[in-house]
Amino acid sequence: DAKTTQPPSMDCAEGRAANLPCNHSTISGNEYVYWYRQIHSQGPQYIIHGLKNNETNEMASLIITEDRKSSTLILPHATLRDTAVYYCIVRVGEGFQKLVFGTGTRLLVSP
Amino acid sequence: DVKVTQSSRYLVKRTGEKVFLECVQDMDHENMFWYRQDPGLGLRLIYFSYDVKMKEKGDIPEGYSVSREKKERFSLILESASTNQTSMYLCASSPRGAGDDEQFFGPGTRLTVL
Numbered sequence: 001d002a003k004t005t006q007p008p009s010m011d012c013a014e015g016r017a018a019n020l021p022c023n024h025s026t027i028s029g030n031e032y033v034y035w036y037r038q039i040h041s042q043g044p045q046y047i048i049h050g051l052k053n054n055e056t057n058e059m060a061s062l063i064i065t066e067d068r069k070s071s072t073l074i075l076p077h078a079t080l081r082d083t084a085v086y087y088c089i090v091r092v093g094e095g096f097q098k099l100v101f102g103t104g105t106r107l108l109v110s111p
Numbered sequence: 112d113v114k115v116t117q118s119s120r121y122l123v124k125r126t127g128e129k130v131f132l133e134c135v136q137d138m139d140h141e142n143m144f145w146y147r148q149d150p151g152l153g154l155r156l157i158y159f160s161y162d163v164k165m166k167e168k169g170d171i172p173e174g175y176s177v178s179r180e181k182k183e184r185f186s187l188i189l190e191s192a193s194t195n196q197t198s199m200y201l202c203a204s205s206p207r208g209a210g211d212d213e214q215f216f217g218p219g220t221r222l223t224v225l
Contacts, residue, residue: 043218045216049213
């Protein structure tokens, strides 16, 4: 069962920041927040993950609230190629754990 | 460059046929996974393997089996294909690390069973 809640769809103008929210109110202390995205007709692609602190890499930033009950994925300058379904997943970081994908947020970036 | 490849992008089979879906990774990863993806249901784990010749059932193993004879290759087998196995099949791999490693996915195989 997915432990996260995401809006089904969002729109963003090209060049603007895309802020994708995720609620995970039942997250446990040792569970990480992961983000993947899936561009049409491709396999999911890892974006970023974090535990408590905010994280940034070349693709995106992840902001996790202090109580860890929600997070936001930020694409700072969205491009048309960022149009995809974005999945927020929580998983335990120790040992083998499967990924449980929900239905995600469909982000449409328009010119 | 990290790569997970799947033998076919599109496959059409008839009910009752035995179907083999092949997945190969070139990253020397210990863990490999098979998922299916259906509209409205997200990705669901069928089987996974954490070592050669090792396999574990996922959430929906019924009607499927797997084989991992070599580290780089993980095969999904539909012993007798049925129409309800029409789906997108995704293979993934990950290293055996602390558990917070990312999974790398292949491009998927869209299987249609007639």
